[in-house]
Amino acid sequence: MNFDKEQFKAAVQRRLTRDFSKDIGQNDTHDVYDAVAASVLDGVIKNWMKTRSAYDARRARTIYYLSAEFLMGRALGNNIINLCIKDAVLEALKEAGIDYNTIEEQEPDAGLGNGGLGRLAACFLDSLATLNYPAVGYGIRYRYGMFEQRIENGFQVEYPDNWLKYRDPWEIRRSDADVEVLFGGNVAVRHEADGRDHFFLENAERVTATPYDTPIIGYGTDTVNTLRLWEASSPDGFDLQLFNEMHYTRAVARQNSAEDISRVLYPNDSGPSGKALRLKQQYFFCSASLQDMIRSYTSVYGEDFSKFADLHVIQLNDTHPVVAVPELMRLLMDEHRLEWDEAWAVVTKTFAYTNHTILAEALEKWPIDIFQGLLPRVYQIVEEINRRFIADLRSRFPDDYDKQNRMSIIRSGMIYMAWLAIHSCFSVNGVAALHSEILRTKELKDWAELYPAKFNNKTNGVTQRRWLLSANPRLASFITKYAGSGWETDLSVLKNLEKYADDDAVLNELLEIKRANKEDLASWLKETQNEFLDPESIFDVQIKRLHEYKRQLLNILHIIYLYNRISEDENFAPPARTFIFGAKAASGYRRAKSIIKLINSVAAKINNDKRVGGKIRVVFVENYRVSAAEKIFPAADVSEQISTAGKEASGTGNMKFMLNGALTLGTLDGANIEIVEEAGEENAFIFGLRAEEIHAMDKEHSYNPQHYIGQNPHLARALNQLVDGTFDSSPQMFRELYDSLVYGVEGQRPDVYYVLADFDAYCRAQEEVAAAYTDRQGWAKKTLLNIARCGKFSSDRTIEDYVRDIWKLEKIKID
Numbered sequence: 001m002n003f004d005k006e007q008f009k010a011a012v013q014r015r016l017t018r019d020f021s022k023d024i025g026q027n028d029t030h031d032v033y034d035a036v037a038a039s040v041l042d043g044v045i046k047n048w049m050k051t052r053s054a055y056d057a058r059r060a061r062t063i064y065y066l067s068a069e070f071l072m073g074r075a076l077g078n079n080i081i082n083l084c085i086k087d088a089v090l091e092a093l094k095e096a097g098i099d100y101n102t103i104e105e106q107e108p109d110a111g112l113g114n115g116g117l118g119r120l121a122a123c124f125l126d127s128l129a130t131l132n133y134p135a136v137g138y139g140i141r142y143r144y145g146m147f148e149q150r151i152e153n154g155f156q157v158e159y160p161d162n163w164l165k166y167r168d169p170w171e172i173r174r175s176d177a178d179v180e181v182l183f184g185g186n187v188a189v190r191h192e193a194d195g196r197d198h199f200f201l202e203n204a205e206r207v208t209a210t211p212y213d214t215p216i217i218g219y220g221t222d223t224v225n226t227l228r229l230w231e232a233s234s235p236d237g238f239d240l241q242l243f244n245e246m247h248y249t250r251a252v253a254r255q256n257s258a259e260d261i262s263r264v265l266y267p268n269d270s271g272p273s274g275k276a277l278r279l280k281q282q283y284f285f286c287s288a289s290l291q292d293m294i295r296s297y298t299s300v301y302g303e304d305f306s307k308f309a310d311l312h313v314i315q316l317n318d319t320h321p322v323v324a325v326p327e328l329m330r331l332l333m334d335e336h337r338l339e340w341d342e343a344w345a346v347v348t349k350t351f352a353y354t355n356h357t358i359l360a361e362a363l364e365k366w367p368i369d370i371f372q373g374l375l376p377r378v379y380q381i382v383e384e385i386n387r388r389f390i391a392d393l394r395s396r397f398p399d400d401y402d403k404q405n406r407m408s409i410i411r412s413g414m415i416y417m418a419w420l421a422i423h424s425c426f427s428v429n430g431v432a433a434l435h436s437e438i439l440r441t442k443e444l445k446d447w448a449e450l451y452p453a454k455f456n457n458k459t460n461g462v463t464q465r466r467w468l469l470s471a472n473p474r475l476a477s478f479i480t481k482y483a484g485s486g487w488e489t490d491l492s493v494l495k496n497l498e499k500y501a502d503d504d505a506v507l508n509e510l511l512e513i514k515r516a517n518k519e520d521l522a523s524w525l526k527e528t529q530n531e532f533l534d535p536e537s538i539f540d541v542q543i544k545r546l547h548e549y550k551r552q553l554l555n556i557l558h559i560i561y562l563y564n565r566i567s568e569d570e571n572f573a574p575p576a577r578t579f580i581f582g583a584k585a586a587s588g589y590r591r592a593k594s595i596i597k598l599i600n601s602v603a604a605k606i607n608n609d610k611r612v613g614g615k616i617r618v619v620f621v622e623n624y625r626v627s628a629a630e631k632i633f634p635a636a637d638v639s640e641q642i643s644t645a646g647k648e649a650s651g652t653g654n655m656k657f658m659l660n661g662a663l664t665l666g667t668l669d670g671a672n673i674e675i676v677e678e679a680g681e682e683n684a685f686i687f688g689l690r691a692e693e694i695h696a697m698d699k700e701h702s703y704n705p706q707h708y709i710g711q712n713p714h715l716a717r718a719l720n721q722l723v724d725g726t727f728d729s730s731p732q733m734f735r736e737l738y739d740s741l742v743y744g745v746e747g748q749r750p751d752v753y754y755v756l757a758d759f760d761a762y763c764r765a766q767e768e769v770a771a772a773y774t775d776r777q778g779w780a781k782k783t784l785l786n787i788a789r790c791g792k793f794s795s796d797r798t799i800e801d802y803v804r805d806i807w808k809l810e811k812i813k814i815d
């Protein structure tokens, strides 16, 4: 993009005076951020429009990424980097007396996602635009995103994330593209002259869907794609009659009920919530998005749908948007008069499904009464899809009633969304090699046997533009200096670093960069949380959602063990360590919240114990989010990836750590397996039970945690300290956690996630980490080799894999 400094300064000033009646001198306000962002957007509009016309003119096959979540984070820094105008913008702002860092910090995160799945969608959009692929992201413009977490008395407390308190300068509201979505009512039939039945809804609740578009700017290209998020409102406004009668609450009830749909992101990252509003959200954005696609399509091709599947491929980000399948059937049949078979032929060539979870209990299902009540016509279509499917199953497996039952999309009063997806989509993929293998051979075995050609793997990736170039400028310059340029769009270039693996001067430079990043993180945490961090110490980091299967408990039990050794033996002097945690727990997930409280209690105890003498510190980063992640990854030495083997589908934080030169301390789970495959076992710390072993123990019910407690007095002691008042004056505080590990509660088996079984192996791996860290050159070499070998984990690679095997897109160059 060509950038005129003087023009830019003038634009910022003009916006400040015109929009906020302010002067450019007052530079620490959100208004200045808004004026700067809006001025950047000004410069993008032309390419944005050009991109759209190019796609229209070429009638380009397009990927539509349907996702209930897009965890975008901040846009300003990323956008000026992708536009390659960062230096120029910084200079212009400096001349105008504006401090860029202050401005950057004014932007609230667009936290429209829970974690991995939402952030993956954001990385994919970045890669698609950078690689010049026609793509649209479709989702929900939540008025409130992922809650703000504050720690009060060691407990997580949730506050609403009011990210639109000021306007969002990146979005453009497009009321001209409104569509209507219907809920409830009853299905009516009209017999048409041509002998066909016409189905339609009577007495339904009407909801208006209004699109807001945000530009997705490719790096170093003119391509600007679109993220289109839908907002819900009532077409009828409020009821003036009721208002006049002074029934104020009832007067706005209809309006509120519609607006509720896009009010707030559900903050749990494993289903099923079983809540009608959640289903409303799903249907709302799926129906709106399909109507949007069909409107553009029919404006060119009229009612001839024979080209629809050639021009559209719709990727379903987990089961959250699977209701789009029967909805497209409905739109094609009821609104566009296709026969069932014609419509089914279109649908089954259009949709592809990605699975992000192995946990069987997390698979989404809806009670029929809720589903049918909200979506009566769509429900009829699901029933018909299932009726035909079961008829097919019967003819293939006439005697296997068990299989027919297991695979039925509707069963025991529930609709199984994953089953609907697998049956209807032409592709089903997992997100790492192990995950896809487990799906194929275990969780989805029946389905993989029925539809073997549909199953494939697409190992996740992350965008190096945000997670290296933008988040870690020091390391980025180092890489350009030694590996050469070009890695920004071809991460395999990083392998050029390997030749410096034994070059002490280069390794020292790398150590200095890590050190400087650690100092930056320390100052930020001093400023925001008044936490003291020693940059000399090992920064050992676990940042991810709080989940039992991710085993933050294993980490904290090891910390308790270290604490015991240090406080009793003053001669025990491991290298100093800072254990850093960042995690949000779903609001209703009590045990996860209790683990947060435990981390904070252990932190309070250890950090204030004189005997520890700073050898270990524990820090809980409040309100972990994308913008915090960008400060933490560059400063990490150790990447904690310690999930129970077989439970983490992929992980993507693991890749961000590797890219930033942290060494993986992990189990052979998810993408960790591929990470060590690339990095080399000698450059990571791998421990613990394998997925196969866990699977066998699960099946045989052969696991008894008492065995491990009895063998390891350190473990027994640490466990006991959960309930003896060591970390909380009330010994009841962590009783439930203790019981869940040792005895099992609420009919669950004890220690479902094998924390105690892996404790000893984890402690030994941690000792290896400590020993390796004291050899500074040796550590730097491992760091360098990790960076050099992480090319595979770019989301650019992932996208090229999707394009080659599933999406079959062509690159469209914008001239």
Ligand code: 26Q
Pocket: 114, 115, 116, 117, 118, 120, 266, 268, 269, 270, 271, 272, 273, 274, 278, 356, 357, 364, 431, 460, 648, 649, 650, 651, 652, 670
């Ligand atoms: C479902 C129903 C009702 C309410 C909420 C949900 C819900 C919401 C979010 C269920 C799941 C999620 C998010 C799942 C997720 O983030 N999975 C992660 O996806 C990453 C990207 O593929 C993987 O790297 C992680 O391993 C996986 O845990």
